[in-house]
Amino acid sequence: EAGVAQSPRYKIIEKRQSVAFWCNPISGHATLYWYQQILGQGPKLLIQFQNNGVVDDSQLPKDRFSAERLKGVDSTLKIQPAKLEDSAVYLCASSLDYREGIEAFFGQGTRLTVV
Amino acid sequence: AQTVTQSQPEMSVQEAETVTLSCTYDTSESDYYLFWYKQPPSRQMILVIRQEAYKQQNATENRFSVNFQKAAKSFSLKISDSQLGDAAMYFCAYRPYTDKLIFGTGTRLQVFP
Numbered sequence: 001e002a003g004v005a006q007s008p009r010y011k012i013i014e015k016r017q018s019v020a021f022w023c024n025p026i027s028g029h030a031t032l033y034w035y036q037q038i039l040g041q042g043p044k045l046l047i048q049f050q051n052n053g054v055v056d057d058s059q060l061p062k063d064r065f066s067a068e069r070l071k072g073v074d075s076t077l078k079i080q081p082a083k084l085e086d087s088a089v090y091l092c093a094s095s096l097d098y099r100e101g102i103e104a105f106f107g108q109g110t111r112l113t114v115v
Numbered sequence: 116a117q118t119v120t121q122s123q124p125e126m127s128v129q130e131a132e133t134v135t136l137s138c139t140y141d142t143s144e145s146d147y148y149l150f151w152y153k154q155p156p157s158r159q160m161i162l163v164i165r166q167e168a169y170k171q172q173n174a175t176e177n178r179f180s181v182n183f184q185k186a187a188k189s190f191s192l193k194i195s196d197s198q199l200g201d202a203a204m205y206f207c208a209y210r211p212y213t214d215k216l217i218f219g220t221g222t223r224l225q226v227f228p
Contacts, residue, residue, distance in 0.1 A: 003159075033216075042119070042206050042218030043160070056215055089158055099213050103150065106160035 002026065004107035006092050012113045018080035021110045025073070025094030031055075032069055033104060034077050035091040043091055049075065050098065082114045117142050119209050121219035128197045129227050135182075136192045136222045138207030144168075147211045149183065149190045154204040154221070163205070166190065194224075202226045 005024040013019050025032050030051050035043035046065065048056040051072035060067070064083070069075040079086055089111050093104040119140045128134035140149070151163040166174045166183050173181050178198075182191045194201055207219040 040220070042220050044218070045215045048215060091160065093160070103162050103165055104216060109158040111158070
């Protein structure tokens with residue numbers, strides 16, 4: 001079974017530029033999560049999708065971050081414009097259905113450096 | 116507020132020995148899940164073990180076992196017969212049944228030959 005795929009693995013941009021990350025969840029998984037992991041901290045949920053609907057985006061900085069999950073499969077997370085404090089690893093995860101209590105499977109993440 | 120606390124930023128253990136990583140959490144929920152995830156340098160979070168709060172029996176997965184104390188809101192991970200490949204960041208995580216996963220700040224485990 002293929003795991004959660006993310007791209008790119010690494011990205012370096014200047015502040016005020018824009019960047020996008022892509023995630024392909026495990027086939028058949030209805031729930032998709034984007035987490036932000038700042039160095040030295042645990043991951044923090046940015047947004048959670050159930051199919052193509054948003055379940056929780058309470059910690060997403062909506063003035064600069066946006067995410068979509070078209071057709072309930074792949075997802076993209078965008079930052080525009082980026083700030084220095086956005087430097088972090090962005091992890092995508094998926095699960096069969098968060099209501100069923102099934103654990104989430106994580107991708108390898110994208111390490112973003114904003115200079 | 117629901118929080119997860121890992122009070123040990125770093126731990127070390129000798130190969131073949133046993134180590135215990137601590138985790139406490141704060142919640143008013145009675146039903147929830149608890150997890151330990153391992154994050155090697157590759158950055159991918161790998162599930163090590165999970166525990167349902169309604170189960171009194173402690174979960175075990177090969178060399179990994181937990182000590183779940185619901186009243187004390189404590190969830191420690193014991194790694195027996197430590198191996199070099201166990202070296203990684205370990206995150207304790209809490210999740211109410213239909214809510215988001217909340218992670219602790221992690222414990223870096225070093226394994227010495």
